[in-house]
Amino acid sequence: MAVQKLNRRHARVKLPKLGWVKFRASRSLDGETIRSATVSRDGRHWFVSLLVDDGVSTPAEHRAPGTAVGVDRGVVVAVATSDGELIDRNFTTAGERRRAVVLQRKLSRAAKGSVNRGKIAGKLRKFREAERDRREDFCVKTAHRLAYANAVVVCEDLKTRTMTRRARAVEDPCHAGRFLANGAASKSGLNRAILGKGWYRFERALTSVSRYTGTQVIKVPAAFTSLRCSVCGHVDPKSRESQAVFRCTHCSRPAEHAEVNAAKNIMAAGLLAVSACGDDP
Ligand SMILES: [Zn+2]
Numbered sequence: 526m527a528v529q530k531l532n533r534r535h536a537r538v539k540l541p542k543l544g545w546v547k548f549r550a551s552r553s554l555d556g557e558t559i560r561s562a563t564v565s566r567d568g569r570h571w572f573v574s575l576l577v578d579d580g581v582s583t584p585a586e587h588r589a590p591g592t593a594v595g596v597d598r599g600v601v602v603a604v605a606t607s608d609g610e611l612i613d614r615n616f617t618t619a620g621e622r623r624r625a626v627v628l629q630r631k632l633s634r635a636a637k638g639s640v641n642r643g644k645i646a647g648k649l650r651k652f653r654e655a656e657r658d659r660r661e662d663f664c665v666k667t668a669h670r671l672a673y674a675n676a677v678v679v680c681e682d683l684k685t686r687t688m689t690r691r692a693r694a695v696e697d698p699c700h701a702g703r704f705l706a707n708g709a710a711s712k713s714g715l716n717r718a719i720l721g722k723g724w725y726r727f728e729r730a731l732t733s734v735s736r737y738t739g740t741q742v743i744k745v746p747a748a749f750t751s752l753r754c755s756v757c758g759h760v761d762p763k764s765r766e767s768q769a770v771f772r773c774t775h776c777s778r779p780a781e782h783a784e785v786n787a788a789k790n791i792m793a794a795g796l797l798a799v800s801a802c803g804d805d806p
Contacts, residue, residue: 526538526539526559526560526561526562526575527539528554528559528575530550530554530555531547534549534550535547535548535549535550536548536550536554538559538562538573538575540562540564540573546573548573554575554577557575557577557578557579558577558578559575559576559577560576560577560578561575561576562574562575562576563576568650568654581736581737583735583736583737583739584737584738584739585739586676586739587675587676587738587739587740587741588673588738588739589674589675589676590676591676592674592675592676592677593675593676593677593678593679593792593795593796594606594607594608594671594674594675594677594678594679594788594792595607595679595680595788595789595790595791595792595793595795596671596678596679596680596681596788596791597680597681597750597751597784597785597787597788597791598680598681598724598727599768599783599784599787603663603667604667604727605782605784605785605787605788606671606785606788607785607788607789607791607792609782609785611782611784611785612667614659614663616656616659616660616663617652617655617656617659621652621655624652625649625652628645628648628649628652629649631645632645632646632649660726661726664724664726664727664730665726665730665734667727667730668727668730668731668733668734669730669734671731672731672734672735672738672740673734673738675740676739676740676741677740677741677743677795677796677799678731678735678740678741678742678743679742679743679744679745679791679792679794679795679796680728680731680742680743680744680745680791681744681745681746681747681750681791682744682745682746682747741799743795743798743799745791745794745795745798746794749790750787750790750791750794751765751783751784751786751787751790752764752765753790754771754773754775754776754778754786755781755786755789755790755793756773756776756778757773757775757776757778759773759774759775759776761773761774761775765783766780766783767783768783769782769783769784770782770783771783771786771787
């Protein structure tokens with residue numbers, strides 16, 4: 526793949542069928558061997574991602590052998606670890622959210638197809654882009670920290686997660702066979718939004734940084750991790766007092782943050798999976 530540097534900021538790449546395409550380089554490409562180029566579009570912007578051979582080989586052993594952590598990606602906090610750490614961040618400020626509400630209202634009043642409407646929509650899009658960029662930043666930093674500190678990181682397999690945490694159907698006590706609104710639509714919408722955009726990025730960042738740290742990333746099925754007691758193993762939906770609190774109905778352990786309890790179950794499942802493979806973590 527041919528890439529030519531044009532000046533300090535810009536370079537051009539020769540793409541099949543398109544010919545030379547100029548782009549702004551986000552970092553120096555000096556001395557890099559380019560393997561392939563991927564072109565993508567995000568809103569009005571086009572991006573070209575270049576795959577380079579950085580010559581880094583994954584270390585055979587992590588610098589902290591024997592360390593492991595389980596990670597739960599929840600709704601209450603973004604990330605909870607089996608060490609009891611709750612990692613979260615607001616991606617927008619109160620002022621930004623207020624301005625977004627005002628913009629949204631203005632947008633609904635602006636005439637369709639008007640120049641003004643386009644301007645308002647542009648501002649709203651910028652707001653959402655900023656939020657997404659900050660989430661990406663948060664995911665990358667959290668993934669780095671966990672991968673550098675732990676030889677094994679266990680997280681849930683996201684494919685199963687979307688199916689396991691549906692809102693339960695609530696039957697209407699007054700009308701047999703009819704169901705009350707349980708927020709299932711909004712909940713699944715929320716899950717989709719967070720799972721799809723934030724947590725997938727976290728997983729990707731984790732896999733990516735693990736190449737440099739030698740961290741082993743293990744994915745375990747998500748079933749029951751939020752309902753099982755991490756001390757006695759009893760599974761009971763009633764133990765989950767609320768989104769945030771887990772109080773086992775079977776043993777006398779003290780109440781714990783529900784997502785930390787889930788993270789401990791995830792770690793236990795991950796270590797079991799590792800030892801089953803005959804690979805001692
Ligand atoms: Zn228990």
